[in-house]
Each structure stands twice: as structure tokens, then as C-alpha cells.
Amino acid sequence: MVNTLENGIPLLAAERIEKWYGKIHALRGIDVVIHPGEALALIGDNGAGKSTFAKIVAGVEQKTSGRLLWKGKEVDISSIKQARNLGIETVYQEQALAPQLTVMQNIFLGRTETKFGILGILDNKKMAEAARRVLDELGLAVGVNQEVRFCSGGEQQGVAVARAILFKANLVILDEPTRALSTRGVERILQFIRSMKNEGIAVILISHVFPQIFPITDRFMFMSRGQVIAEKRREETSPEDLSRMIIQKTA
Amino acid sequence: MNTRAKIFVVDNFIWFINVGLYLLFIILVPTGFLTLHNVEFILYVSSMIGFLVLGEALALITGGMDLSLAENAGLSAVVGGFIIGVMASGLPGWVGVIIVLATGTALGAVNGILVGKLRYNPFLATLGTFLVFDWGTFWIRRGAIVRLPASFLAPGSATVGGVHIAIFIFLAMAILLHFILRYTRFGVRTYASGDNPRAATMMGINVGNTLFWIYTLCGLLAGFSGLMYVGYIGVVTSLIAQNQVFNAMAGAVLGGISLRGGRGSIMGALGGVVLLGILDAGLTMLNVSPEIRGVLTGLVLLVAVMINMVTARLRDRILMPSSGQD
Numbered sequence: 001m002v003n004t005l006e007n008g009i010p011l012l013a014a015e016r017i018e019k020w021y022g023k024i025h026a027l028r029g030i031d032v033v034i035h036p037g038e039a040l041a042l043i044g045d046n047g048a049g050k051s052t053f054a055k056i057v058a059g060v061e062q063k064t065s066g067r068l069l070w071k072g073k074e075v076d077i078s079s080i081k082q083a084r085n086l087g088i089e090t091v092y093q094e095q096a097l098a099p100q101l102t103v104m105q106n107i108f109l110g111r112t113e114t115k116f117g118i119l120g121i122l123d124n125k126k127m128a129e130a131a132r133r134v135l136d137e138l139g140l141a142v143g144v145n146q147e148v149r150f151c152s153g154g155e156q157q158g159v160a161v162a163r164a165i166l167f168k169a170n171l172v173i174l175d176e177p178t179r180a181l182s183t184r185g186v187e188r189i190l191q192f193i194r195s196m197k198n199e200g201i202a203v204i205l206i207s208h209v210f211p212q213i214f215p216i217t218d219r220f221m222f223m224s225r226g227q228v229i230a231e232k233r234r235e236e237t238s239p240e241d242l243s244r245m246i247i248q249k250t251a
Numbered sequence: 252m253n254t255r256a257k258i259f260v261v262d263n264f265i266w267f268i269n270v271g272l273y274l275l276f277i278i279l280v281p282t283g284f285l286t287l288h289n290v291e292f293i294l295y296v297s298s299m300i301g302f303l304v305l306g307e308a309l310a311l312i313t314g315g316m317d318l319s320l321a322e323n324a325g326l327s328a329v330v331g332g333f334i335i336g337v338m339a340s341g342l343p344g345w346v347g348v349i350i351v352l353a354t355g356t357a358l359g360a361v362n363g364i365l366v367g368k369l370r371y372n373p374f375l376a377t378l379g380t381f382l383v384f385d386w387g388t389f390w391i392r393r394g395a396i397v398r399l400p401a402s403f404l405a406p407g408s409a410t411v412g413g414v415h416i417a418i419f420i421f422l423a424m425a426i427l428l429h430f431i432l433r434y435t436r437f438g439v440r441t442y443a444s445g446d447n448p449r450a451a452t453m454m455g456i457n458v459g460n461t462l463f464w465i466y467t468l469c470g471l472l473a474g475f476s477g478l479m480y481v482g483y484i485g486v487v488t489s490l491i492a493q494n495q496v497f498n499a500m501a502g503a504v505l506g507g508i509s510l511r512g513g514r515g516s517i518m519g520a521l522g523g524v525v526l527l528g529i530l531d532a533g534l535t536m537l538n539v540s541p542e543i544r545g546v547l548t549g550l551v552l553l554v555a556v557m558i559n560m561v562t563a564r565l566r567d568r569i570l571m572p573s574s575g576q577d
């Protein structure tokens with residue numbers, strides 16, 4: 001469901017992004033574009049700069065130089081809050097969840113539905129219904145009132161994905177979403193990503209086990225030592241092809 | 252038993268202990284423990300420390316603590332008593348009541364600024380203010396202030412139909428706090444800040460601001476406690492509520508409030524208050540000396556901690572879903 005904005009302007013265009021961590025040159029001027037409903041995978045070995053790029057887009061880290069264009073306009077993403085205001089959500093490697101609160105409370109964390117104005121009385125009925133709807137859409141059988149610490153790793157990611165869908169994110173970043181998951185958990189993540197693409201949400205996936213994510217990815221960017229060294233659409237490549245490329249380029 | 256019923260029993264275990272303890276004292280103290288008058292007295296005496304337990308419960312739920320709570324009650328009472336009884340003895344008593352509550356709140360706000368805004372460690376911040384409040388009290392007044400208007404003493408001494416209004420004020424406050432924690436956005440923020448402050452911050456909750464208001468609320472509760480002590484004793488002394496903070500913390504822990512934050516309820520804290528009250532009244536009526544009473548209270552706390560660990564584990568086992576793990 002890749003669809004471009006008017007005049008083919010990408011949702012996000014990152015131009016010549018550089019990042020220095022002290023003396024470490026983590027990103028050496030990379031260009032990345034992504035369109036609504038598109039799943040872009042950043043692949044490459046450890047230390048290539050994939051997470052660094054994701055953090056810059058998510059407002060966690062600041063770029064040293066380069067430009068970020070959001071729907072064609074230059075933006076400054078200097079905090080997580082600013083990223084969120086644009087509709088950029090991150091499913092963190094360490095989940096940003098409160099383990100003793102319920103699934104519903106976590107989905108609505110920081111965005112609680114309330115009634116009666118300044119009294120701020122919780123509208124639990126409204127929240128429970130909305131949460132149930134998204135969880136069903138994602139195929140998650142967890143109860144809305146279950147404490148999050150009783151959820152599996154995959155279900156916890158589901159809670160974070162539910163946030164993104166419910167609050168109409170435009171771009172969701174998943175950093176190593178399949179790490180430490182069983183086959184069933186991976187299958188579930190792929191289903192989440194399909195759901196997000198159907199909602200027109202753009203997805204940036206970071207993974208170095210790309211065969212797992214191959215079927216749902218539209219485009220692969222292969223990074224090495226802070227640079228993008230190859231880019232392929234799914235139709236142009238295969239998991240074997242990508243593996244061969246990685247072995248050659250990193251040898 | 253279904254899950255809900257089991258969870259109800261586990262979550263309200265303290266109340267079952269309270270009933271059991273009460274029955275035990277009825278047997279041990281055949282004369283008088285059963286009377287309504289005695290129940291009323293237990294609740295009346297409990298309301299003084301009760302406000303401090305509620306405050307401590309709030310601070311613990313946010314993952315912090317308030318060591319200065321009892322000394323805040325003492326200082327607020329002395330400030331109110333000094334103004335109304337010495338400096339401006341013409342003022343009506345209710346003005347003194349307001350002064351006590353306002354002083355408590357303001358002192359709580361100082362903790363709120365230290366912990367919430369300046370990011371002091373709660374233990375160190377309230378240890379500092381504990382010392383300031385404690386010695387500040389003596390600095391303002393050593394000894395007692397006795398000439399106090401009746402309306403100043405009323406909240407902690409007046410009765411309606413034979414029941415002290417202190418009990419109603421205390422229960423009303425407990426219900427209000429229960430409601431705030433359970434049913435408002437502020438309540439969710441409070442639990443989230445105690446459970447995982449990093450996640451709460453990432454999700455846009457202003458944790459510092461939440462902490463500020465919680466410690467300020469603790470101060471208001473300390474002010475109420477000060478008023479109750481003053482009404483009970485009938486004079487203002489520089490020793491009001493001194494060192495009660497440990498009992499307050501014990502009460503909160505008895506009520507199942509976790510020191511790790513993010514867990515606990517006002518109903519539980521209330522149970523802790525009542526347990527302390529029954530224990531104290533029962534042992535007093537058995538003519539147990541204050542020293543032994545103190546030792547026993549400590550031992551009860553240790554047993555309660557063990558019970559809390561067991562019930563927490565039981566709770567987990569009941570709630571752990573059998574499917575859905577991957």
C-alpha cells in the first residue's frame with residue numbers, strides 16, 4: 001500500500017545526514033526517503049549506524065549536520081516530543097512500558113481519555129473499547145486489564161504498536177523487533193507491520209536477520225560503516241541475494 | 252473461587268487480619284473491647300497517625316518516601332498555635348485551622364520542589380527537611396501553648412452524636428484520595444511515575460510535576476494530622492507527632508504498599524491504619540507496657556512484610572495468564 005503524498009513528495013526525506021559521537025563518525029552523510037505505507041528495512045552489520053539513524057528520526061539523538069524534510073518541509077526534531085507531534089513513534093528495544101499498569105493504561109500512557117474537563121476523570125469505558133478494537137485488529141488476545149508485566153515480549157511490542165495505530169502515527173520505527181522472539185512472536189510482528197502498512201503508516205525496520213522480515217519489506221537499504229552502500233526493492237532481490245551481498249561487502 | 256474473588260481476598264488480606272486481630276482481642280479483653288465506644292475510640296486515635304500513613308502511602312507509590320511528614324505536622328501545628336495563641340490571640344480559631352493546613356501544604360511544596368523540580372533523591376531531600384522542620388519547631392517554641400480558641404481545637408476534638416468529627420474528616424480524605432488515585436488522570440500519572448519513570452517520561456508524562464503535587468499533597472495531609480493531634484491533646488506542644496514517621500511508614504507497609512513504587516492502594520493503607528489502631532488499643536487494654544508494645548509493633552511489621560511477599564506471589568500466580576507466552 002505504498003502511496004506517495006501530493007506531487008510524489010516523500011513523508012520523510014533525510015539528506016546528507018552526518019553524525020559524530022565525539023571522534024566516532026557514526027553516519028557519513030546518508031540520504032533516506034520513505035513514503036506513507038512503505039516498509040523500509042535498514043540492514044547491515046553491527047555498528048553500521050542503523051540505530052543512530054533511527055534515533056535521529058525519533059528525536060532521541062541530534063544529527064551533526066544534514067537536513068530532515070517532513071512532507072517536504074524542513075523540520076527540526078530535537079526531542080522525542082517533537083517527533084511525536086509529527087506522528088513519529090518508536091517501538092523501543094527496551095519497551096517504554098510501565099509493567100505494573102494494565103495493557104489499556106499503557107496504550108493510553110500520557111494520552112489518557114478523560115471526561116468532566118479539569119477534573120480529569122478517566123473515561124475507562126471509552127479507552128477499553130478503543131484498546132480492544134486495536135488489539136483485535138492486531139490479532140492480540142491479551143485482556144485490556146491485564147498487567148503488562150504478564151505479557152510476552154511479542155505482546156509488549158503489540159502494546160507499543162497499538163499506541164501507534166490508535167494515535168494515528170505517520171511513521172513507526174522498529175529497532176530489532178524480532179530480537180529474542182520465538183517463531184510465533186516473529187509471525188505476530190510481521191502481522192503488526194502488515195496492519196500498520198494497511199493503515200498507511202510508514203515503517204522503518206532495523207534488523208540484521210532480514211530473511212525474517214523479507215516478505216513484508218518493500219525496500220532494503222544496506223548500510224556499512226555509516227554509509228548506505230546498496231539499495232534494493234523487494235522485487236529486485238531475494239534473501240539469498242542480500243546475504244551474498246552482505247558477505248561480499250563486509251569481507 | 253473465581254479469579255476476581257481470589258484477587259479480592261489477596262488484595263484485602265489486611266482487612267481479614269484486622270477482623271481476626273479484633274476477634275482475638277475480644278477474647279483476650281472480655282470487658283470492653285467489643286463496645287461501640289471502643290471502636291469509636293480506636294478510629295479516633297487512628298485518625299491522627301492515619302493522615303500521616305495516607306501521605307506516606309502516596310510518597311511510596313511514586314517510588315519515593317517522605318521522612319519529614321510527622322515533623323511537618325508538628326511544625327505546622329506550632330506555627331498555627333503560635334500565631335493564634337501568642338502573636339495574634341484575637342483571631343478566630345478557624346483562621347488558625349487554615350494556617351495549620353496552609354503551613355503543612357507549603358512545607359510539603361518545599362519537598363515537592365526538591366524532589367520534583369530539582370531532582371533530589373527523596374530520602375535525602377526529606378531527611379534534610381525532617382531536620383529543618385524538627386529543629387524549626389523548637390526554635391519557634393519550646394514547650395506548650397495552652398490558650399487556644401475552642402474552634403481551633405474543634406477538628407480534632409469536637410463530636411457529633413458521640414462520634415468525633417476527626418473520624419469523618421479522616422474517612423472523607425481517604426475516600427477522596429482513593430478516588431483520585433483510581434479514577435483520575437492524575438492517579439494514573441502517579442502510579443506510572445512510580446512504576447517506570449523513564450517510560451512515563453518518554454510517553455509525555457511530566458514526572459517532576461506529578462511528584463511536586465504528590466509531595467505537596469503529603470504536606471496538606473501532615474497539616475490535617477497536626478490539627479488532629481492538637482485537638483486530641485488540647486494544647487500545642489513542640490513534641491507533636493515527633494518520630495511518628497516510622498509508624499506512618501509501618502502503617503503504609505502493613506497496608507501492602509510496596510517500597511519499589513507503582514503498587515499499593517489507599518484501601519490497603521487504611522487497613523494498615525486500622526491494624527495499628529487495634530494493636531495499640533488491644534495491648535494498652537491488656538496493660539502491656541509501652542516498651543513491649545513498641546517491640547511487638549516492630550515484630551508485627553516484620554511479619555507483615557513476609558505476608559506481603561507471600562500475597563504478592565499469590566497474586567502473580569492468580570493473574571499469570573496460562574496462554575499467550577511466546
Ligand SMILES: Nc1ncnc2c1ncn2[C@@H]1O[C@H](COP(=O)(O)OP(=O)(O)O)[C@@H](O)[C@H]1O
Nearest residue numbers: 021024026044045046047048049050051052053
Ligand atoms: N551513544 C553513543 N556514544 C558513542 N558512540 C556511539 C553511541 N551510539 C552508537 N555509537 C557508535 O556509533 C556507531 C554506530 O552505532 P549504531 O548506530 O548503534 O549501529 P547499528 O545499530 O547499525 O549496530 C558504532 O561505532 C557505535 O559504537
Ligand SMILES: [Mg+2]
Nearest residue numbers: 050051052175
Ligand atoms: Mg542497533
